[in-house]
Amino acid sequence: NTITLKKTSKYGDNKVAILKTAPGPVPFPIIGNLHLLGKHESPFQAFTELAKEYGDIFSLKLGASKCVVVNNLELIRETRRRNLARRHCGPKQHTDNFARIGSVATFEAIDLIQTLKAKVRSTDGAIEVKPFLMTTAMNMFTHYMCNVRFDAETDGEFKQVVDHFDEIFWEINQGYAVDFLPWLSSFYKKHMDKLSQWSSDIKAFILSRIVEQREHDLDIDAPEKDFLDGLLRVLHDDPTVDRNTIIFMLEDFLGGHSSVGNLVMLCLTAVARDPDVGRRIRSEIEAATKGKRAISLTDRNTLPYTDATVLECLRYASSPIVPHVATENAAVAGFGVEKGTIVFINNYELNMSEQYWSEPEKFDPSRFLEKNKVRMRRNSQCDSGMESDSEKNGLITKITEVDKEVLSVKRNIPYFLPFSIGKRTCIGQTLVTTMSFVMFANLMQEFDVRAVDKNDLIQKPACVALPKDTYSLHLVPRK
Numbered sequence: 001n002t003i004t005l006k007k008t009s010k011y012g013d014n015k016v017a018i019l020k021t022a023p024g025p026v027p028f029p030i031i032g033n034l035h036l037l038g039k040h041e042s043p044f045q046a047f048t049e050l051a052k053e054y055g056d057i058f059s060l061k062l063g064a065s066k067c068v069v070v071n072n073l074e075l076i077r078e079t080r081r082r083n084l085a086r087r088h089c090g091p092k093q094h095t096d097n098f099a100r101i102g103s104v105a106t107f108e109a110i111d112l113i114q115t116l117k118a119k120v121r122s123t124d125g126a127i128e129v130k131p132f133l134m135t136t137a138m139n140m141f142t143h144y145m146c147n148v149r150f151d152a153e154t155d156g157e158f159k160q161v162v163d164h165f166d167e168i169f170w171e172i173n174q175g176y177a178v179d180f181l182p183w184l185s186s187f188y189k190k191h192m193d194k195l196s197q198w199s200s201d202i203k204a205f206i207l208s209r210i211v212e213q214r215e216h217d218l219d220i221d222a223p224e225k226d227f228l229d230g231l232l233r234v235l236h237d238d239p240t241v242d243r244n245t246i247i248f249m250l251e252d253f254l255g256g257h258s259s260v261g262n263l264v265m266l267c268l269t270a271v272a273r274d275p276d277v278g279r280r281i282r283s284e285i286e287a288a289t290k291g292k293r294a295i296s297l298t299d300r301n302t303l304p305y306t307d308a309t310v311l312e313c314l315r316y317a318s319s320p321i322v323p324h325v326a327t328e329n330a331a332v333a334g335f336g337v338e339k340g341t342i343v344f345i346n347n348y349e350l351n352m353s354e355q356y357w358s359e360p361e362k363f364d365p366s367r368f369l370e371k372n373k374v375r376m377r378r379n380s381q382c383d384s385g386m387e388s389d390s391e392k393n394g395l396i397t398k399i400t401e402v403d404k405e406v407l408s409v410k411r412n413i414p415y416f417l418p419f420s421i422g423k424r425t426c427i428g429q430t431l432v433t434t435m436s437f438v439m440f441a442n443l444m445q446e447f448d449v450r451a452v453d454k455n456d457l458i459q460k461p462a463c464v465a466l467p468k469d470t471y472s473l474h475l476v477p478r479k
């Protein structure tokens with residue numbers, strides 16, 4: 001009944017505790033002062049399960065005489081939560097979760113189009129588009145992560161929470177001095193109180209309208225159906241996890257919808273500023289759907305210019321700096337960096353430098369496009385000159401392979417890092433790029449987008465956020 005759990009060298013100096021275990025079935029989930037996840041018949045079973053989930057942190061061995069070696073359990077918990085978040089919020093292509101993002105995004109985009117068409121019919125002139133984008137983005141997130149959606153037309157509480165999220169998103173994107181100099185906080189008290197009230201309202205909404213119902217219905221033996229389900233299982237399995245941690249995580253990830261709504265608004269703004277961008281997007285979309293169906297995530301490869309427009313908006317708008325701290329002495333590009341040094345990735349320089357981009361100030365989605373040759377099969381019928389049973393009317397089908405040039409989006413550009421890079425890279429990037437694409441493309445299929453006055457279209461560089469109450473746009477339904 002004794003096992004040794006060894007850490008691999010890959011994760012360096014994590015603390016290792018050596019604890020004695022009792023022989024026979026162990027009263028899990030506790031060994032010594034450390035808690036394990038779930039109930040297990042033996043320490044071996046417990047650690048086998050741990051090792052399955054955190055395989056690259058631990059290797060497991062049945063030891064000879066005495067004890068269990070446990071890695072830093074806080075790290076395990078964090079890793080479990082991170083893996084959960086990555087599985088749901090950053091799923092790989094061809095996974096069920098990725099496909100579900102696509103279907104949810106198209107569903108919500110269709111709903112948005114219907115709402116906007118009704119709004120346009122009843123309005124003479126321009127409309128405030130942004131609030132509609134924000135509630136749609138929130139519904140995309142709640143629908144995908146928690147299998148619940150809300151009616152923005154009739155649900156005032158929902159609408160208010162989306163507004164609060166948007167105000168907070170605007171605030172955190174402003175870069176106040178107090179962000180770097182915390183001792184200034186007393187000067188910002190009123191401001192902080194306001195933010196704090198918005199946060200409380202958001203938390204109350206998420207608890208009462210999303211979490212509590214699910215807690216009540218949770219079936220721990222059923223397969224994990226969404227992110228919320230996964231979070232509640234963590235809470236159920238691990239008594240050391242605080243309910244507030246889970247609620248905070250959900251709040252944080254749902255809050256990501258603000259970036260999608262604002263980014264789509266920036267994409268529409270780019271089209272309103274430059275009708276040529278809109279024309280190119282529309283001709284691409286018409287070729288793909290002939291106007292006969294909604295656009296889904298699977299259309300992304302055939303709509304490279306539309307996809308590239310989202311990236312070009314991100315290039316101009318993504319955060320100018322990404323702060324990190326060196327966790328060990330290192331050399332970066334030949335410069336010594338001591339452990340503890342704060343290191344900033346200068347995204348602004350990467351995004352706007354002439355060293356990397358031609359005419360970086362110009363809005364030009366085609367900078368993200370490249371031509372690729374793809375081999376295609378072409379069927380053609382030709383006269384065989386013979387008559388036989390297998391060749392009706394003397395025609396045979398001939399398959400030839402031809403090389404065709406297609407446009408596609410450049411991936412992995414080493415100097416384009418809006419979501420940063422490495423171990424802490426943005427978990428939400430798949431959600432952002434996929435949902436923004438689907439919402440934007442469907443809007444472009446259905447409406448011509450025009451500015452009321454191009455001078456109104458004010459946008460801060462290196463900032464995804466627009467104020468909650470921002471400029472209106474003309475949306476003209478297309479035939």
Ligand code: HEM
Binds near residue numbers: 255
């Ligand atoms: C325009 C949209 C977004 C941009 C440009 C963006 C960018 C970034 C950047 C630059 C980082 C820092 C990475 C680093 O420290 O190296 C980050 C971290 C993170 N982002 Fe995003 N993000 C966006 C939207 C989202 C969304 C929608 C979510 C969640 C649904 C999200 C979740 C996260 C999380 C959890 C981290 C921390 C990752 C970690 O420390 O392991 N982000 N993001």
